[in-house]
Amino acid sequence: MKNECGLRCVRLDNVGVIKGSKQLIQDVSLELRCGKITAIIGANGAGKTTLLRAVLGDIKYTGEIDFTDHNSNTVSGIKIGYVPQKLNFDLSSPITVIDLFCSLKSKSPVFIFKKKQNVQVIKEKLAANGCSGLENRRLGELSGGELQRVMLALALNPIPDLLILDEPVSGVDAKGLGTFYKTVSELRKRYHMAIVLVSHDLPLVAKYADSVVLMGGKPLAIGTPAEVYNTEAFRQTFGSSFGGELL
């Protein structure tokens, strides 16, 4: 098993995103460390997904986002694995799981042919992530949990330096969610990758995350789950009923 740390951390310095005349997020300065799970929590519209998209390079931002290696050298390219919140295309489209994998994995256009060799490797990767037998299913036919496992398998191929998970909770039952967090936690240990996830499940975040960022347009609190869950900002966002008993 690989256990290399290609990346010491991702550093965000005073990052902001403006869309039109609206400031979506501002003043975000934080670090994502290798081998740590950083959870981003906050109310709807707090800028959680926007923050992830800035790190992905999918959206224009102000300020700086640096990717740094072992020796504190700034590097431009790191491998990012991304599990999106949802797929935004029309789900009745006949795109299958294997089509999606091949379009990422190979250069030969998937509408003409797929290499048998690639298909075999992909089947194995899928099976390793609890998705065996799903390869020829349409993406639109998958359940929330299946889609999530497929997208995770995709994000882990190749093994990324940074794994970004956007709201991995949607459409997944409580049991599936617990399993998912366990899987993510094991990945972190095995590959020593930096993991950042957006979550709505506060008890699971308290159990698995190493650090928590509470967003409300800007970071309202950053720290360990215990620190963040005891702040006034946390109580204002989620109500005073949450907090102490989650920890």
Add this chain to the structure above:
Amino acid sequence: MSAVYDWLSMLPFGFTQTAFMQRAFIAVVLSSIMFGMIGTLAVDNNMAFFSDALGHSAATGIAIGIILGVKNELIALIAFGILMALLINRVRSGGAASTDTIISVFSSTALAVGLLLLSKTRSSAQYSAYLIGDILSVSESEIMLLVFALIVVVAIWCICYNKFLLIAINKSLAASRGIKVVLFENVFSCLIAVVVMLSIKWVGILLINSMLILPAAAARNVARGVRSYNLLSIIFATFSGIAGLIFSWYLGTAAGAMIVMISAVIFFSTFTIRAVTHK
């Protein structure tokens, strides 16, 4: 190319005997293949409305071409189409909640400006030909352009298809793999613009969008993967094109309308098949 003409005139059909029908036949086959290919991703990207707006904007392109007296109207048409495509793309990627409304404003403005200019410079009979299309107007040089366009489209498809597909599935996912999303979106939109503009004269402004959307929409009803999706879309498009041309020849109707009619029949057939088999 002359070998193709020879072959066509040897066929035992009355419609393949005249030069203009031979040209029409070749033009229909060439552009149907392009529409079939591009259509699948246009549908996956929810771009039906986008291409509709492009088709409408052709009216302005045609009018500008006539007024400027550009020798080949197609140049003005294609240039305007690409400009329009990039403009609408910008609006789309702005992510405003009212994208539909803004595209609609663009498209109706372009249509109105085009019709105003055309009605000023041409008689209504002449400009209505642009609305419903005239298959017999295809010239030799336009066929060469279509051949060239097909080669370009196939080449871009082979190089970029996987990236286009990823962007259609999820833009952020594509971005996370280092794909320049905006660039590829613009390339794809320009591709649609060029193919639409090359065919607008004989399909007509009113029906051009159906050429792009219907075969792909029919294919997605029955396809079981990306390969059969694209293959069926091309087959449906080409079949509708050829059958539509033949029927319109014998029935004396507008070819564009007949082609779209046949595509529509295929769509409803496949829709029924899907509804029955998925119960």
